[in-house]
Amino acid sequence: MTNTSSTKKKENASSDWDWLVQEDRIHRTVYTDDNIFVREMDNVFAGTWVYLLHESQIAQPNDYRLAWIGTREVIVSRNEDGEIQVFSNRCTHRGATVCRERRGNAQSFTCPYHGWRFDNQGKLFGIPGKNAYGPAFKSRDMNLARPAQVASYKGFIFATLNPDAPSLLAHLGNVARYMDEWIEHQGGEDNIVISGGQRYHLDCNWKLVYDNAGDGYHVPFSHQSLLVMTNERYGGGDMTYFADADRSNMHAYGLENGHSIIDQRPDMFANSAWNQQRPQPGRESYVEHVLNTAGSENAQAVLESTVGAGMNLNIFPNLLLIGNQVQVIQPLKVDSVNVYFNATRRRDADVEMNTMRLRTQEDFPIVGEMDDAANFEECQRGLTFSPENEWVDMSRHYETGKDVKGDDVVTGPVTSDLHQRNYYAKWKSLMKANPSLKMRKERLK
Amino acid sequence: MEELDESQSQLENEKGEIKVNTRSEKDSMQPKGLEPSPFSYEPCSHYVDAPFYDWLTEVSKDLSFADIRSEEVVDEKTWRQIERLLAVEARLLDQDAFERWLLLYVEECVYWIPSERSAHDLRETVALEFHDRRRLLDRVSRLGTGFAYSQIPPSRTARQLSGLEIWPSPDREDEWRARYSFTLAETRVGRSRILAGWNGFVLRQTSSGLKIVVKQINLIDCDSPQGNNSFFL
Numbered sequence: 161m162t163n164t165s166s167t168k169k170k171e172n173a174s175s176d177w178d179w180l181v182q183e184d185r186i187h188r189t190v191y192t193d194d195n196i197f198v199r200e201m202d203n204v205f206a207g208t209w210v211y212l213l214h215e216s217q218i219a220q221p222n223d224y225r226l227a228w229i230g231t232r233e234v235i236v237s238r239n240e241d242g243e244i245q246v247f248s249n250r251c252t253h254r255g256a257t258v259c260r261e262r263r264g265n266a267q268s269f270t271c272p273y274h275g276w277r278f279d280n281q282g283k284l285f286g287i288p289g290k291n292a293y294g295p296a297f298k299s300r301d302m303n304l305a306r307p308a309q310v311a312s313y314k315g316f317i318f319a320t321l322n323p324d325a326p327s328l329l330a331h332l333g334n335v336a337r338y339m340d341e342w343i344e345h346q347g348g349e350d351n352i353v354i355s356g357g358q359r360y361h362l363d364c365n366w367k368l369v370y371d372n373a374g375d376g377y378h379v380p381f382s383h384q385s386l387l388v389m390t391n392e393r394y395g396g397g398d399m400t401y402f403a404d405a406d407r408s409n410m411h412a413y414g415l416e417n418g419h420s421i422i423d424q425r426p427d428m429f430a431n432s433a434w435n436q437q438r439p440q441p442g443r444e445s446y447v448e449h450v451l452n453t454a455g456s457e458n459a460q461a462v463l464e465s466t467v468g469a470g471m472n473l474n475i476f477p478n479l480l481l482i483g484n485q486v487q488v489i490q491p492l493k494v495d496s497v498n499v500y501f502n503a504t505r506r507r508d509a510d511v512e513m514n515t516m517r518l519r520t521q522e523d524f525p526i527v528g529e530m531d532d533a534a535n536f537e538e539c540q541r542g543l544t545f546s547p548e549n550e551w552v553d554m555s556r557h558y559e560t561g562k563d564v565k566g567d568d569v570v571t572g573p574v575t576s577d578l579h580q581r582n583y584y585a586k587w588k589s590l591m592k593a594n595p596s597l598k599m600r601k602e603r604l605k
Numbered sequence: 606m607e608e609l610d611e612s613q614s615q616l617e618n619e620k621g622e623i624k625v626n627t628r629s630e631k632d633s634m635q636p637k638g639l640e641p642s643p644f645s646y647e648p649c650s651h652y653v654d655a656p657f658y659d660w661l662t663e664v665s666k667d668l669s670f671a672d673i674r675s676e677e678v679v680d681e682k683t684w685r686q687i688e689r690l691l692a693v694e695a696r697l698l699d700q701d702a703f704e705r706w707l708l709l710y711v712e713e714c715v716y717w718i719p720s721e722r723s724a725h726d727l728r729e730t731v732a733l734e735f736h737d738r739r740r741l742l743d744r745v746s747r748l749g750t751g752f753a754y755s756q757i758p759p760s761r762t763a764r765q766l767s768g769l770e771i772w773p774s775p776d777r778e779d780e781w782r783a784r785y786s787f788t789l790a791e792t793r794v795g796r797s798r799i800l801a802g803w804n805g806f807v808l809r810q811t812s813s814g815l816k817i818v819v820k821q822i823n824l825i826d827c828d829s830p831q832g833n834n835s836f837f838l
């Protein structure tokens with residue numbers, strides 16, 4: 161198959177990002193081109209702040225866990241004193257991974273290949289047969305490499321390899337206030353406990369997952385099976401308010417630095433959100449328990465606090481706070497991605513409420529997300545097998561004048577492609593840049 | 606856990622078609638002090654409560670325990686009945702006969718896919734899937750809508766079961782536990798893959814025959830990212 165269009169030339173010209181990403185459409189190669197993916201891993205992932213994990217996932221002294229800055233694998237580790245360090249899972253000797261478990265508890269990591277030993281702050285402290293090394297070697301920094309910047313926002317740990325990246329707070333910008341609302345729904349920052357998760361591998365570009373997180377348009381179509389089932393079995397309920405979404409009270413908001421939110425709360429909480437939840441195992445026993453423990457005057461409020469947060473809060477490029485889940489996108493290749501649906505419990509809740517939260521968080525992944533996932537994979541196929549069809553559309557409500565610019569927020573109809581247009585502007589500016597990427601191996605003080 | 610009369614909700618009409626009643630006639634319970642719900646979430650799920658979770662935790666430990674059991678504890682007739690039931694269970698899934706498949710389960714049943722290798726306490730860690738009868742009916746109904754895109758076209762599956770072990774439940778005379786290893790070959794949209802692991806079961810003799818109370822599906826890679834498992838495992 162020969163491609164006679166000008167596409168080939170254009171996609172490799174790094175100066176031509178404005179052509180690849182236009183205001184209301186994106187070139188297909190942004191989803192299919194290996195070189196673009198490799199540049200994304202540097203410019204979009206390593207070059208800006210990326211979410212790694214939540215502090216509750218390494219709660220105890222010496223707990224550690226693997227995490228990823230795009231395709232770069234790091235260890236996030238807590239030491240004896242509770243301090244958190246992030247360092248590359250790459251031995252400074254010959255490059256072997258020093259840690260082969262996804263999570264655990266360890267005071268040190270011994271590289272399996274030649275036995276170099278690193279403490280759980282990444283410091284090299286043991287080299288077998290050290291006498292064989294000379295002064296030149298000893299003058300080099302050989303500790304495990306740490307990203308240029310690591311910071312936590314209320315328990316959410318982020319890192320970047322870019323020493324010149326603005327602070328995490330500046331990167332989050334006005335999404336921080338929505339994160340605060342999400343955290344408040346969970347009863348505050350010290351209250352959140354990640355409690356396992358569903359994990360998926362999809363054969364599609366990571367951005368198809370990110371696109372969907374702010375897509376208020378697809379619900380009655382991609383999730384039609386769910387809406388039909390809910391209607392036939394129960395006479396309606398969860399998400400039915402998406403059927404005529406542009407007439408609803410829900411909106412999409414474009415925030416700073418590519419972040420966005422689809423806010424379902426105006427409709428989800430307009431009537432009892434608890435009553436609208438698709439029924440979970442043990443729902444009725446839980447209601448009885450709440451009536452017994454909270455009393456009939458407080459019971460409804462307790463039930464309402466058990467439901468999801470009613471937000472799709474999209475923190476560019478890889479963190480999605482959806483319902484009560486902390487979802488993380490891990491790109492693997494141009495057409496391959498892992499997605500983690502981390503479940504949450506509350507420290508202040510009784511076991512019954514937390515159990516109900518977990519049962520609720522087992523519903524959508526298997527009855528909803530899988531249909532989206534099938535559609536993402538079919539998008540990837542279509543974008544790949546038909547190179548003459550060059551464009552991916554994101555012009556919904558682009559020309560209706562319904563995206564309204566406020567001080568620091570653009571407000572649009574909930575089915576607007578505002579989310580995509582908003583993050584692609586950020587994506588493009590990152591892809592045009594030439595960030596310096598640094599990992600430090602010098603001794604921690 | 607109380608035994609329910611199966612015949613009320615599962616009817617086989619003259620043509621041999623099976624109807625699973627998903628809505629009962631009686632009004633759903635509306636406790637005082639709560640906002641009235643416009644939705645009727647039948648069949649109710651009263652049975653999934655604290656003692657039930659305690660029991661599931663104990664069952665899960667027993668199913669996964671590295672035991673050496675004596676051969677003699679289950680009589681031959683029971684063994685054959687259970688062996689046959691488990692073979693039929695797997696075959697009906699291979700045949701996409703989901704409503705008929707559900708007839709093999711007691712009303713108050715559980716379908717459980719743990720998300721960790723040593724099955725966790727369901728009150729502390731989320732499962733890949735955990736369904737009571739109502740949510741199983743949701744899933745069967747969803748697959749039947751004609752819009753469940755993750756199963757259009759549907760997965761075709763072939764299950765191989767081996768190494769069946771059966772032993773009596775410690776707490777009931779009419780109940781047994783069983784496990785076997787499986788490989789599940791799946792193909793969909795021109796791509797084939799293998800899922801593997803072991804299934805643990807609780808089985809009970811009821812007035813309408815031997816039935817499944819719990820099916821626990823233990824994938825060897827349950828803690829790794831999964832593909833499209835939107836059919837029944």
Ligand code: FES
Pocket residue numbers: 251252253254255256271272273274275276
């Ligand atoms: S590669 Fe790690 S010690 Fe040699």
Ligand SMILES: [Fe+2]
Pocket residue numbers: 372378379382383528529532
């Ligand atoms: Fe969706």
